[in-house]
Amino acid sequence: MGVPLPHAQARRAKRPLSPLWTVCALIAALFSVAAPSSAAAAPAPITKPPMGWNSWNSFAGAIDHTVIEQQADALVTSGMKDAGYEYVNIDDGWWTGSRDANGNITVDTAKWPGGMSAITAYIHSKGLKAGIYTDAGRNGCGYYYPTGHPAYPGTGAEGHYDQDFLQFSRWGFDYVKVDWCGGNAEGLNARTAYTQISDSISRATAQTGRPMTFSVCEWGGNQPWNWAPGIANLWRTSGDIIYWGERPSMSRMLANFDAAQHPSAQSPGRYNDPDMLIAGLPGFSDAQNRTHLSLWAISGAPLIAGNKPSDMSAATRAALTNREMIAIDQDSLGRQGTKVTEDASGLQVYQKVLSGTGRRAVVLLNRTGSAATITARWSALGLSGSAVVRDVWAGADRGTFTSGYATSVPAGEAILLTVTGTDGTPPTGGPITGKQSGRCLDVPGATTANGTQVQLLDCQGGSGQTWTRTASRQLTVYGTKCLDASGQGTANGTPVVIWDCNGQANQQWTVNANGTITGVQSNLCLDASGQGTANGTKVLLWACNGQANQQWTAPAA
The missing domain is CATH 2.80.10.50 (Trefoil (Acidic Fibroblast Growth Factor, subunit A))
Incomplete structure (x- = not known):
């Protein structure tokens, strides 16, 4: 058990937190379980982890209609749309923080000709869905942590929840991501604030008829897996997988994967979110991309790409659009895979029960610095008799094996398998x-x-x-x-x-x-x-x- 300390790590902060600030975060976390002010309506009726693209990891705040249109076009021409990537999510940097006399968001029409309705219309014309970003507090991340952000105050939604989420829906957005920079710094209660936002989204949907997928981006400091499943479709479980100006790292990716292990919170339409994908970003190898995608797929995590679809290698495209990997992630049971064995430190086996009879997805993960043999035993997977093994990334059947499957896994990499056999008789529960x-x-x-x-x-x-x-x-x-x-x-x-x-x-x-x-x-x-x-x-x-x-x-x- 690794109990993460309650934290409120800045979304893209590059400096360590002070001891006093950390103490304040701990105190805030203790009070985060306060009952919400009202019972939130159910979030949007999605049934599989969201798939799409987000602007932040590649463009940060340097976005406008041209950037978004180019990437939307590329989702189509690259085959990502046909593989299931449907959301085009506009992240931080789209808004300067100003409002008119009635409190409505004003939009820079030099960056967004025709306003935000025009960009959603363009995205929809491609057969895609549109996503937007805001903050739970009054001032967003650019105010507190300007690195990579336009440093505008007032880019959050606090005090305007009903007004802003109705505006997003009227503009035609299908997805909304709500960050926590301003929320934390302004001392809001996470559960209460996000419940109020969920209520506002529900009211907006009732008026416009357009449901919005709701992404809570609270970073896990207030343990959203314990309360967000009732109000949102997905919830971040940790800090950012990459901070602006940094190169992707395996250690950060693995830390985010570990922090997202809350299987009892996950079900169809409700997903632990270890953050956007860094597959295809400069600094990650093809093998690291495959390992990253293997772990997100076994977790049933959202697949929100962060690379540039308009400029990616054939190998990155092949990895992101691998249909077998995507099928594992999108399996209709909606389960999160769990670690089942670790015969030696760092040599781990994860399994995800798939729909159908006797079907499992399996990841063999080698966290050590040397190649090693890892064994998946059928008894640990709840299977009996023999089973057929297929290597997903190789696209090859490996054969039929009687009690398990062992193979060498390179240092720092993972192998993604599907195993098809016979479900064993479940053990009988009883008292101790x-x-x-x-x-x-x-x-x-x-x-x-x-x-x-x-x-x-x-x-x-x-x-x-x-x-x-x-x-x-x-x-x-x-x-x-x-x-x-x-x-x-x-x-x-x-x-x-x-x-x-x-x-x-x-x-x-x-x-x-x-x-x-x-x-x-x-x-x-x-x-x-x-x-x-x-x-x-x-x-x-x-x-x-x-x-x-x-x-x-x-x-x-």
Whole structure:
């Protein structure tokens, strides 16, 4: 479990945060769970992760109608539109921040002849959809962090939510991305502000009949995966994947991928967003592009390109338009893939269950500095018998294998596979009961919140007491949460909590013949604190000592 500290990293900041600023961000995060002012309507009825193009990574604030029209044209001529890339999203820099006497946004017609309605009409004429950008606060990113931005104050929507989102809809926009630079600096509550925005979008849709896909760009500091699924279609889970003026980096890309691992929040129409694609930007190799796209596809993440479609290599075009990769990303089940095994540090296997029978997408990811063999075992994928393996990037079938597939993966790269076999019989869930107490391992209140410490409670048979042992040695509850040693702790007293399943060793357990349950990472025992037997007794890790408060009965694997 890697608990990200609440942060409010500047969207494109290039300087470190001060200690005082960080403390303020932590305090703000603690209050971010305040109840929204009203119940937001459902976001736009999309059913697959959005695909398209965004102007920021290649053009920053240097955009006008010519830039946008050229890239829209290129989406068509390059084959990206036919592959599914449909949104043309105009990011920061389109607006100077001025309003008329009635508070309406004024548009520079030298940059946007005919206004914004004209550019959406052009995009629509190509069979594409149009997206627009704003900020939840009064002043947008250019005011606080002018690098790469026009340094205009007042480019945010605060105080004009109903007015601005109705204007966007009337202009013909189909997608709106709402940033958090002004929101954070002005001390807004993230959940409340974005809920108000969702309400405004809903009201605009009711007036115009045009739904808008809603992208929350809050950077993950206020844990939007816990509240955004009810109000938005996608939500950023981390800082930018690239800051203006920097070259793409594998470390930043992997960090954003890791920060987006919240599978229980994702479902059709609701997506964790690890940020726009950097595939095709100068500084990334073809192999790095394929690794990047493999990870976004296994995650079911939005595929919003950030390169220049008007000027890309044949290899970049082939990678972005690979139909098998796109089919994995766009699979109708809408699931986020999860890590299932890591036999050695940095040698990881991720799987995504696909629609149909016995179908899986698999990524073999080598985070180390040397080529290594990685094995995907069918038991860890929930498959039985033999299965057929296909290498997506090679476009080649690799054959039929009886128990798993092993191949060498180059250093710092990934291999993307599809595996088709027979679904195994799912393990049966049941209670985990303490021998000393006779009470059940329980998630308090049947909550699904990450970090909730488990306890002892009278056995009641509810969902918060139904545990399943998986082939990868996890103990799962609710289907997507795992029993977890908090903070990857290995010391006596480490709380045992629930967390999104991620395949890490602190979520792997050995159920022993003597009734103990030991953590694979810590080799410590699951322990009822202080030999307690009362309802509410917390469960933690402790050195194994053979006492009855460390003995349990568990469901069969």
